[in-house]
Amino acid sequence: MANYSLKQLQEKYNLELDKIIKTIKTEKPKSVLLQFPDGLKPYATSIADYLESKFSSILFKIWLGSCFGACDLPQSNEDLLIQFGHAPWK
Numbered sequence: 001m002a003n004y005s006l007k008q009l010q011e012k013y014n015l016e017l018d019k020i021i022k023t024i025k026t027e028k029p030k031s032v033l034l035q036f037p038d039g040l041k042p043y044a045t046s047i048a049d050y051l052e053s054k055f056s057s058i059l060f061k062i063w064l065g066s067c068f069g070a071c072d073l074p075q076s077n078e079d080l081l082i083q084f085g086h087a088p089w090k
Helices: 008-014 018-027 041-054
Strands: 032-037 057-064 080-083
Touching: 008 041, 018 041, 018 080, 032 041, 041 057
Parallel strands: 032 057, 032 080
Antiparallel strands: none
C-alpha cells in the first residue's frame, strides 16, 4: 500500500471533497456514513479525519462491510450516506 497524503490521494482519485463539504453544509446532517470500496478503505480514516476537522459537531462513521458498487447500500440510520468509488457515476 502506498502512503499518500490526503492531497495526493485527492489528485489520484478525485474524491470530490469540496462537493462533499458543500453537500454536508446544505443537508446539515447530524451523522454521516462513509462507504468505501476495498481499494480506498486503507485511507478511510484519513478522509474521515479531514471531514471531522471541518464539521466537529457531526458524527462520521466508516462502513467496513462489503461494497460491490453504487447499488450496494448499507442498512444504517445515519442522516447522510456518502459513497466513494474508483470510477465516476454517470
